[in-house]
Amino acid sequence: MAASTVPAAPKDNREKMLERAMSRHQYSGSALIEVLHTAQELFGCLSPPLLKNIAHKLKLPPSRVLGVATFYHFFSLKPKGEHTFVVCIGTACYVAGGFGLVEKLEHRCAKAGHTTEDGKVSVETARCIGSCGLAPAVIYDGTVLARVTPATLDAELNKIGVR
Amino acid sequence: MTAEELREKQTEELARQQGLDNRILCCTAAGCISCGASGVRQAIADEVKAQGLSDKVEVCGTGCMGLCSRGPLVLNTASYQLYASGANAATIVAGKATTEPGQSIDLQAPFFTRQKKIVLANSGRVDPEKLTDYIAAGGYQSLAKALEDMTPREVIEEVKKSGLRGRGGAGYPTGLKWDLVAKQAAPTKFIVCNADEGDPGAFMDRSVLEGDPHRVLEGMCIAGYAVGAQQGYIYVRGEYGLAIQRLQNAIKQAEREHLLGSRILEQNFQFRIDLRIGAGAFVCGEETALIASIEGKRGQPRQRPPYPPASGLWGAPTLINNVETFANIAPIIENGGQWFAGIGTAASKGTKVFALAGKIANTGLIEVPMGMTLREILFDIGGGIPDRKFKAAQTGGPSGGCIPEEFLDTPVDYESLAKIGSIMGSGGLIVMDDTSCMVDVARFFMEFCMDESCGKCIPCRAGTVQMYDILQRITKGEGSPADLEMLKSLAVLLRETSLCGLGQTAPNPVVSTLKYFPGEYEAHIRERRCPSGHCQFAATEQEVPA
Numbered sequence: 001m002a003a004s005t006v007p008a009a010p011k012d013n014r015e016k017m018l019e020r021a022m023s024r025h026q027y028s029g030s031a032l033i034e035v036l037h038t039a040q041e042l043f044g045c046l047s048p049p050l051l052k053n054i055a056h057k058l059k060l061p062p063s064r065v066l067g068v069a070t071f072y073h074f075f076s077l078k079p080k081g082e083h084t085f086v087v088c089i090g091t092a093c094y095v096a097g098g099f100g101l102v103e104k105l106e107h108r109c110a111k112a113g114h115t116t117e118d119g120k121v122s123v124e125t126a127r128c129i130g131s132c133g134l135a136p137a138v139i140y141d142g143t144v145l146a147r148v149t150p151a152t153l154d155a156e157l158n159k160i161g162v163r
Numbered sequence: 164m165t166a167e168e169l170r171e172k173q174t175e176e177l178a179r180q181q182g183l184d185n186r187i188l189c190c191t192a193a194g195c196i197s198c199g200a201s202g203v204r205q206a207i208a209d210e211v212k213a214q215g216l217s218d219k220v221e222v223c224g225t226g227c228m229g230l231c232s233r234g235p236l237v238l239n240t241a242s243y244q245l246y247a248s249g250a251n252a253a254t255i256v257a258g259k260a261t262t263e264p265g266q267s268i269d270l271q272a273p274f275f276t277r278q279k280k281i282v283l284a285n286s287g288r289v290d291p292e293k294l295t296d297y298i299a300a301g302g303y304q305s306l307a308k309a310l311e312d313m314t315p316r317e318v319i320e321e322v323k324k325s326g327l328r329g330r331g332g333a334g335y336p337t338g339l340k341w342d343l344v345a346k347q348a349a350p351t352k353f354i355v356c357n358a359d360e361g362d363p364g365a366f367m368d369r370s371v372l373e374g375d376p377h378r379v380l381e382g383m384c385i386a387g388y389a390v391g392a393q394q395g396y397i398y399v400r401g402e403y404g405l406a407i408q409r410l411q412n413a414i415k416q417a418e419r420e421h422l423l424g425s426r427i428l429e430q431n432f433q434f435r436i437d438l439r440i441g442a443g444a445f446v447c448g449e450e451t452a453l454i455a456s457i458e459g460k461r462g463q464p465r466q467r468p469p470y471p472p473a474s475g476l477w478g479a480p481t482l483i484n485n486v487e488t489f490a491n492i493a494p495i496i497e498n499g500g501q502w503f504a505g506i507g508t509a510a511s512k513g514t515k516v517f518a519l520a521g522k523i524a525n526t527g528l529i530e531v532p533m534g535m536t537l538r539e540i541l542f543d544i545g546g547g548i549p550d551r552k553f554k555a556a557q558t559g560g561p562s563g564g565c566i567p568e569e570f571l572d573t574p575v576d577y578e579s580l581a582k583i584g585s586i587m588g589s590g591g592l593i594v595m596d597d598t599s600c601m602v603d604v605a606r607f608f609m610e611f612c613m614d615e616s617c618g619k620c621i622p623c624r625a626g627t628v629q630m631y632d633i634l635q636r637i638t639k640g641e642g643s644p645a646d647l648e649m650l651k652s653l654a655v656l657l658r659e660t661s662l663c664g665l666g667q668t669a670p671n672p673v674v675s676t677l678k679y680f681p682g683e684y685e686a687h688i689r690e691r692r693c694p695s696g697h698c699q700f701a702a703t704e705q706e707v708p709a
Contacts, residue, residue: 032459033442037401064460071461071617072442074401090363091557091593092520094607127445127611128363129402132520132591133194133231133527144197 014042022057029060032068036075045079081115081122083160085153086139090128096135104150108157121162164420165429166307169298176299184219185241187211187255190234190287191224192373193405194366194527198248200224200235207237210252220256223296226374228287229278231527233268238287245270273543274525279506281514282490283530286374291409294416297377303422305496309385310430313496318389319345322492324500326512331357331448331485332559332588333664334511334577340482343472344390347480354387354395355476355483357453361400361445362560363611365591367516368486370528372399372406375490376413380423380436382489385496387434390482395436398453401443410438445561445615449663450475450483452617463619464663485589487516507533511576519545521557521593531575538571541594551596554695555679559588561608561615562668564675565601584675586668600697601680602687605673606634612669623666626657630673637684640691640700647684650677 021038025031035054040046046069055065069075085105089098102112105123115122131137134146140156164172180186189195189204208222228236233247242258250266261267280286289296297303309318323338344352356379360368372379383395399407414436417423425433439457446452447462454476456462475481491513495503504512511533517540520526524546531540537556541547555565564585566573573579577587595604613627630653633646654670661667677684686692691700 028459030457030459033456034440034459037440037442068459068461072444074441074443091560091591091607092364092526094363095521095593095595095599126402127361127615128365131194131197132364132366132518132593133234134197135520135526137197144193146194146197 017042018054019057022054027058029058032058032060032065033072036065036069040075045076047077078115079119082120083141084122084124084139085109086124086126086129087112088127088129088131088135088137088139089125090132090135092132093128093136098136100150101136101138101148101153104153108154108162116162120160121157164422166311169303169307169428172295173298173301173304176295180221180299183221184216185239185258186221186223188223188225188228188238188240188287190226190228190236191291192227192231192370193403194227194231195234195236196405198234203235203237203252206252207255210256214256216256223290224292225288226286226291227283227370227528229283229527229529230268230274230525232525233265236268236287243270274529274546277535277539277544278530279514279532280530281494281503281506282371282378282487282516283374283528284494285378286370286528289375291374291376292412294377294413294420294422297375301497302377302493303381303428305493306381306384306388306422307428309388309496310428310432315345315389315391318385318496321500322389322495325491325495325503326500326507327488327491327495327503328511328577329485330487330491330515330589332562332586334587337484337488340472340484341386341390343470344392344480344482347473349480351394351477351479352390352392353476353479353481354383354390354392355453355457355471355481356383356395356397356486356489357448357450357483358397358399358403358406358486359441359448359453360403360486360589361448361615362562362589362591364518364520364557364560364593365589366518367528367590369400369403369406370518371486371490371516372403373409376406376409377417378490378493379410379486380413380417382492383436384423384427384434385492386482386484386489388432390480392482393433393435395434396439396457396476397436398439398441398447398457400441407438407440414438444617445611446617446663446665449665452663453483454481461617463617464665466662487590508574508576510578515575515587515590517590517592519592519594522548522551522596522599523594524549533576534574536572536574537566540575540592541571545594548594548596551598553594554597554599555595555601555604557585557593557595557604557672558591559586559668559671560591561611562586562664562671563588563591564671565595565604565679566675567679584671584678586671598695598697600638600693600695601676601683602634602693603638603697605676606631606638608672609634609669612665616665616669620660620662620666622657622660623662623669626653626661626666627669629653630657630670634673637687638693638698640687640698642684642688644688646688647677 055062109121110116138145138148237246239258245268327337328334444462452462452464471481516530609631
């Protein structure tokens, strides 16, 4: 998303926004997933102190909050890179050669699920993003790229200066 | 808004639309947007403005038009021309046929004429972001009819009469499920719409939500009236950003017009709908796991019974239906259950939406009457397999099976597909040609199930890993004949002893490929050869003892 390239908003503001999200749900424990979505959107990832804070505010055991945060693929406990490539490896993309794209990114950037050491690019995989008509598809910083070839990825990577 | 005002609004909007010279509809579903639909729409709008036609010609966005492989699609309604990617804005506005090959699409092609649209009737015709468009197309009239002229009992009877079965895959009769929830005496009940479309290769629900969100809201609202619930939840996959955005917008619009919320259509009936955004867990498509996830917990299934109609969300009776099921409700109430029951086969009524993907000419979204054969779907509507030879069709995602060529004349309905070892599933239909290795396909699906197993019950948690390891070995050319026996026995174990549908159906792709393509397994194991040329074997490996 565009938000990742914009300099981070002042810290207190983000905390206030998270607070507002929790109060909108009346600090109910059943809104945990909603709150985690908001927190990740604001802070980029769910750090342990952040999770602890949420657990405290929603009156939930920290173990429960950590359990939920680690159960769902969507939540990340580590910060993401400046740019993110999510390669779809759903069935249609698999049939159309999605794994070749993963190999390309792993070769040039980082292993799937990881970020390059300079924090520039994160490589991820997704189990079907529902753009099967466009297979193989890649989500690059929130935009779906259709019928991607390794050459398309090379071009995008060159543009952002990945060696 | 009262029902009377709703009808007035419909007449008014229809008159306005007929007063225009032309409406140019641009597909703005996720598929076309990622091929540049926004730019095309803007170019057409600019062209209309440049020609000074702004008050005579309307340019609107719509939901999915179906033929995703040719997008972005644009329909000129005055000349009834459909344009594919690359068509020039001036040509589109003029409504002329294009001179370049491939830029016009023949609307008389079997892809369009062989379909029957009920669920997708509005998709590609109405603007999903405008409530008035949906009202003009007859929207919320079924809700008005149910509230004004029918008792909850009569609504349920009508749904029962229609023979509608759950479109999520299992095919449980919808009317019976509604009846179960309606009979519960509890004061609080919930309606849940399962939009956690996790099957890789399926995008039907996403397209319905993106193309016609109000239809789903209307269906849920009618369900709420029928079973006596006042609160509904839509559990959407977090990956479906556009669908979420359009749903939020639709809910707001409907609330503003009193089509949702308190005193709906000025009647003594209230119903609210909230969204719950999934966080990427396939198992949450299972109903008890989905309930846990809405409650803010880890999405792990629990033992059934009690089934959700007896004890679901926060222990209250809960009706869970799929997006497509809810999208069928408004037409059933409007035209009657009898009408719906007249479509399809004896046991499977109505139509089914399929997402065609893989090695097929016309990838996209289609809706066909139940009972059509796979051959008709793939070769008439789908346009066949470009360049190569058909090998298998995969239905039902990781819970389904691979259907070989000899079963292409099987009618597509719940029972017939089950008989040949696959399932209807939610509607993903993936076509593979002779470059796909069936052992690797089985491995691919097993890897999926292994990753997505929630880890609660041991047969699924450990069994999927064991099966994956064996398949991995075989695709590397290191398998032994004993592995096949082990695979078969693990398949039975998982099916019989897993807690939920994920584990119980995880062996299906393996079982069906073992049954229909045993030669491929044999070739990998005995000859260290992949018939499709997909698997790479390490050259230095010593011969595997046979």
